[in-house]
Amino acid sequence: KPLNRISHRLPVIIQRIEFKMHTHYLRFYGFPNPEPVNIQAEKIIIFLPQIGWNNMNQRPHHLPRAFWKAGWTVIFLTQDIDNDKIIGIKEIKDRFYICSRVRMLKNIKNPWIYSQYTMNKYYLKYFREYKLIYDHVDRLEIQPFYSKKMDREQKEMLKEAKVVMASSSSLQDEILGLRKDTLLIPNAVFPEDFVLNDDMPVPEDLQGILAQKKFIAGYYGIFSKWKIDYDLLKFLSRQMPDFNFVFIGPDYDQSRHDFEWSDFSNIYFLGKKDYHVLPLYARHFNVALLPLIVNDVTNAISPVKLFEFLAMKLPIVASPIAECQNFKSVLPARDHNEFMQQIRNALTLKNDPAHIALMEKDLSLNTWDYRCEKILERIDEVS
Numbered sequence: 001k002p003l004n005r006i007s008h009r010l011p012v013i014i015q016r017i018e019f020k021m022h023t024h025y026l027r028f029y030g031f032p033n034p035e036p037v038n039i040q041a042e043k044i045i046i047f048l049p050q051i052g053w054n055n056m057n058q059r060p061h062h063l064p065r066a067f068w069k070a071g072w073t074v075i076f077l078t079q080d081i082d083n084d085k086i087i088g089i090k091e092i093k094d095r096f097y098i099c100s101r102v103r104m105l106k107n108i109k110n111p112w113i114y115s116q117y118t119m120n121k122y123y124l125k126y127f128r129e130y131k132l133i134y135d136h137v138d139r140l141e142i143q144p145f146y147s148k149k150m151d152r153e154q155k156e157m158l159k160e161a162k163v164v165m166a167s168s169s170s171l172q173d174e175i176l177g178l179r180k181d182t183l184l185i186p187n188a189v190f191p192e193d194f195v196l197n198d199d200m201p202v203p204e205d206l207q208g209i210l211a212q213k214k215f216i217a218g219y220y221g222i223f224s225k226w227k228i229d230y231d232l233l234k235f236l237s238r239q240m241p242d243f244n245f246v247f248i249g250p251d252y253d254q255s256r257h258d259f260e261w262s263d264f265s266n267i268y269f270l271g272k273k274d275y276h277v278l279p280l281y282a283r284h285f286n287v288a289l290l291p292l293i294v295n296d297v298t299n300a301i302s303p304v305k306l307f308e309f310l311a312m313k314l315p316i317v318a319s320p321i322a323e324c325q326n327f328k329s330v331l332p333a334r335d336h337n338e339f340m341q342q343i344r345n346a347l348t349l350k351n352d353p354a355h356i357a358l359m360e361k362d363l364s365l366n367t368w369d370y371r372c373e374k375i376l377e378r379i380d381e382v383s
Contacts, residue, residue, distance in 0.1 A: 036105070037107070044073045046108070049117075055080060056222075063114070063371075066372035069369060070372050073095040073097075075097045075350075076096075078099070109129065111127070112133060113130045118150045142297055163183070167186055168323050169184060170296075181202070186371075192280075193311075194279050196279055202280070203280050206270070208286060215242060217317075218288060219289040220281070222249055225258075227293060231335055237266050243343070245289075250272040282314065287316075288376060294319050294321055295318070298321045303323065303324070313350075313360075317330075318330050318333070
């Protein structure tokens with residue numbers, strides 16, 4: 001733990017070593033080593049670790065669920081041993097396993113293995129035979145422990161992978177030179193997770209905000225200096241006192257603490273929330289926001305929250321990053337003043353049948369089940 005607290009200050013090469021030691025080599029949890037498991041199934045896919053299973057639900061969680069729904073046996077490798085409460089392997093539902101020990105999987109015959117993090121390449125040595133899916137989901141330079149070694153690892157994985165995917169057109173363009181067969185697989189949503197009902201309980205930390213009887217504009221997701229336009233948040237707060245602005249999610253790089261928020265009484269940061277309670281908050285949004293900085297990094301992302309907002313039929317005002325411009329129901333805002341105006345425009349659209357129909361059309365081909373179908377089609381082609 002002391003090493004973990006200071007590791008972010010060390011050179012990247014030392015950080016990578018500490019990461020592997022902490023999450024893999026030194027976490028024995030008892031001797032002797034557990035025996036390898038013998039899971040037999042016609043279709044098995046192993047998801048290499050990126051984020052804990054009980055952490056925020058993002059692409060690394062949704063794709064395993066989509067494969068499971070399609071009839072596959074899924075094994076989700078986790079490094080978050082404490083939060084996921086897992087030592088070894090456990091079956092959380094039929095055909096779906098969480099595992100903290102890659103050595104336990106070495107006898108599985110020729111599985112498909114999914115990775116979106118180049119540092120996970122070292123896990124592959126534990127498998128005699130496998131078929132690799134590589135998913136390019138973020139620019140490498142914003143990933144943890146970035147160094148030039150990641151560029152080399154990515155080239156090696158692109159060369160080896162049977163299936164290559166990218167989550168946005170910009171990221172697809174980055175690697176088309178090496179893999180002309182790269183699939184475009186943007187983020188998506190399970191619409192059934194975001195069905196809103198009037199009898200949903202009101203979260204305790206939202207009750208006082210609702211009691212003020214103001215309009216609510218909200219966002220949930222990660223906060224970071226490369227992603228969120230904090231100056232925009234302050235501008236909206238000053239210019240729109242008839243609104244409360246509700247923001248939910250973790251402060252990824254502590255950048256939120258660079259600003260003094262006590263002067264902005266209508267801004268509320270409610271912290272990180274579990275995936276399954278997000279609709280309890282979002283159902284009270286009059287307008288959903290994607291207040292993003294527009295730069296090369298954000299132009300390469302596919303905001304998963306965009307699809308979740310669409311599933312809840314919330315009018316969306318967004319900074320004009322590339323992926324948001326693909327959706328006619330999203331209200332784009334090129335500057336701070338236009339963002340403010342579009343929020344007011346969005347108030348008239350929440351119950352507008354024509355706009356709801358437009359959102360439903362935008363949503364129709366952007367479900368995780370549909371994305372999985374496209375991946376499985378490619379798997380069938382290369383098998």
